[in-house]
Amino acid sequence: MTAQTESPFTDILGEARRRWENLTTGDRPWIRVGTGLAGEAAGGFEVLAAVNSALERQQVAANVSEVGTLGLCFAEPLLDVQMPNGSRVFYSQVTPELAERIVREHVAGGNPLVEHAIGYLGEPTQGPAGISNLQDHPMMALQQRIALRNAGNIDPSDLYQYIANGGYSALNKALTEMSPGDTLGEVRTSGLRGRGGAAFPAGVKWGFLAGNPDPNKYILCNCEEGDPGAFNDRGILESDPATVVEGITIAGYACNANRGYIFIRHGHNQPIDRTRAVIQQAYDLGLLGQNILGTDFSFDVEVALTGDSYVSGEETALMEAIEGKRSMPRFRPPFPAQVGVFGKPSNINNVKTLAYVPEIVARGGDWFASIGTPPDPDNRINGSSGTAILCLSGDIKYTGLIEVPLGMTLRQVLFDMAGGVPNGKSMKLLQTGGPLGGVLSASDANLDLVLDFDVFRAAGAILGSGGIIVADEDTCVVDLTRNLIAFCQYESCGKCFPCRMGMSHLLEVLERISNLEGTEEDLALMRNIGENMQAGSLCGHGQLGFNPVSSALRYFGHEFDAHIREKRHTGDCPDQVFSPRLTRR
């Protein structure tokens, strides 16, 4: 304990706790409004404006904060009211009119609007009559929130709120009690596998960089989340960016690196602004920069922006974009741990991977390793520790962002938690792990798949970044496959011609089949194109680019047959085929 009381962190923590206490148990109610990307799309900013003007007009004193997303995106705009010494009541799908009533009746009058509440959080004794515990909501009940522990609860732009809730105790612990090697060891022990798609063990990857003696080394955090249907990286950065900033700092300490970049697509303002805000505060508090917390460890972090380019999420293309160039993949070797960004040794991790790191260091690698699926060498299962951070969208009752232990089945996630397909329809397929992940039929066998990187791979799908798009019985698989390939065509960077030309060619063939003009030879032609793309492309975009077609043929070959042989559609295909084309020059 002596070491800790000497650390400047004690003072910072004291100030953070004082502020938090004032906010949560002071004499003012605290109103939080979800204004992340999902909140914005549902009207969160209009609700925020209505709250502020109602408080002013009715002369009610309250603290108001913008928060990211609690994850219950279907319920956005989500607004919650925490009364002094009382519980916290959440209102879903709030309109500006309802916000005004909530201010008048609940915030000023002390009477929650029971009929509009989705639940409360806090001690059961604090739950207002007639309102159920939000933890009992199916979307919340089975969650285990590690990376999302603060999402929706703290003001993401206020570093003190993060610190008051346990933030930066891990960095303080690492700097005062652990060597860089010990820190790396905890991450190795945790079994943490990269959450960007490849599921490579993070501790091993860090080890490559840690072993490089170069005095200038970089840690890169990848939030170029181009996968449609995946919004967890942006969800974390807009809800709790500080956990990623602390995570990248710890990675820097463990790998003896001195500089970090958090890489985000231009135009996504909430993640960008909020990440920049906490980085600035971390500098002000001595948690970044020279001699962090009075130790001899120094580390700088900044946000780097990219233009619209899906491929810039590929690790070497990302380095090109950070250097300000066209984001096209590089040849490997040399690998990033030898020659990375600006020619210096670099390590790249996904947002989710780094978001786990503070809790792993604070609670120990063994704790993290105890969550998830154990290894099973007989079936080539390496084990997947920790949680899956999943994004549910499409034809599903409850859409949103959830964090569940790995090892849970898809059925539990899609039916027990997310409520299945609405309107009495049946589930036809899942599109997982981004466009390159292809499709998975919603068969009984597939719904029984457990969330595990290797189990998914064996089933021909990718758990990858965690996006799950659900499609119901009305969806035409040929049409969806065409859409996926149109996406891949549009986003091909153009460097490798098997990918650039192959995607365009595949799209042409799929449009022909969609329009009932396909021929028997088209299936063999697509396979031929796909093999060439796989063999002749530098990065996953081309190598995996045939996945959407091959997985669709594997599970739904009969729908292709119906289009080609029987000249009939197999779902509610739009009359007009729509696929914008882009060839990057």
Next chain:
Amino acid sequence: MDDATLQLIDRAVNDQLQSTVTVLSSLLAVEDAIGYIPTEAVDAVSVRMDVTVNDVWAVATFYPNFRFDPPTDLRVEVCWGPSCHVMGATAVISAAQEALGLSDEGDTPDGKATLRYNTCLGACAHAPVMAINHHLAGRITPDNARSKISQALTSAPAH
């Protein structure tokens, strides 16, 4: 080009706050400041970064978010990525085209509005998604796409 715009370009290129300044970061700063990349900005970036104008054009033409003529007052973006596609984006795109009198993405002939297709606007849980002047709106139907666009067209300032 007027002096005020030249000054905005100069400031965008030369007063960037972050410590890593690149061709791409400079172009993004210009886009934020004036909404497009004129040749004057390409020149300014090439001077600031000490690279050729060809190097700057190479980057600018790679990323489809950059445009090279002045923006219109109303920017409508519709997502066609798989989440939005499953939830009916094709019909929303047709409705947006109809409301703007366009048959593809691009500017309207009167120069008042722009339609852009986007591969992911980031709010998949509220698919289909559109954005009007960078403000997201989710769970869009063809009908409310039409009404949001015509409302925005009437409230947009005269060009």
